Amino acid sequence: MEIEELTPSTVSVKQVTDLWNENEVLIFIIDLNEYPSLCADYLNEIEKAHLDTLKTEYFKKRYIVSRMVLKSLSGILKEKPWSCISTIKDECGRVHVCDYNDLHVCIAYSENIIVLAISKIDLGIDIEVIRSRSVTSISKSIDRSLPDGTSSKDSSDFFIMWTLKEAYCKLSNKTMFSNLSRKLDLSDVYHLSYVIENKYLLALVTKSRPPKVSITHLQKIDILI
Structure with a gap:
């Protein structure tokens, strides 16, 4: 498996257009702690x-912040002004920017971190905080096979x-629930895992050849543009 260690730089919204011109995939790491107040x-x-369907303040906060940043x-x-941008979730839970099918979006969360990908190609991402955990406590119904055919024996592999x-x-x-018991088969896709600052594990999967990817921390957006 290909794993890359990475210490991302921090960028502002003013740099986004240049990043978009230079890359196929933009992945932004957003710290929820930088957004203490909520405004819907x-x-x-829609x-x-x-x-209104979200039950906790945590889920409400990450929803508001992720949509605010995505619109900006x-x-x-x-x-376009942010007020002209709308988002919607499809029946599979995938987020789309309405009227802009050329913007492929994927969002992942882990604790106080949002990872937002905006891409010129279809993709999937996920992130987890790196922490110790015994795989013996994981349900036997979850297939723990790695893409190379071996079985995960510790928390990092899992x-x-x-x-x-x-x-x-x-x-x-x-x-995810429909695939828990199935062996992970990535033979028909490109995939890469990143260890971010020895704190987070980020996975990227695309259908195409290895894309040109930018992974950065995004400075807090104080005012939508």
Whole structure:
């Protein structure tokens, strides 16, 4: 398996257009702690209706922040005000930017981190905080086979498998629950795992050749553009 260690730089929204011109995939790491206050004014009526279905403040916060950032970045790339940008979830849970099918979006969460991918190609991503965990406590119904055919024997191997499986499910619009007991087969896709600052494990899966990817921390967006 290919694993790359990475220490991403930090960028502002002013750099997004140049990054888009230079890459096929932009992956932004967003710290929820940088957004202490919540405001649903950035959401349209459909988005607010979905917000109302979320049960905890944590889930509400990450929904609002992810949509706020997605609208801001999409507006920059399409040279539109954020208020003209709407998002929607399809029946498989995949997020889309309405009227812009050329913007492929994938979002993942882990604790206080949001990872938002905006891409010129279809993709799936997932992220997990690296932590110790005994694989013996993991349900026997979960297939723990790694892409090379071996079985995960420790927590690091397991989370590599888990994040790749999550990313693959997002790419293929399949639910994770339907694939828990299945062996992970990545023979027909490109995949890569990143260890970010020795804190996070990030998985990327695409249908095409290895894409040109930018992975950065995104500075807090104070005012939508």
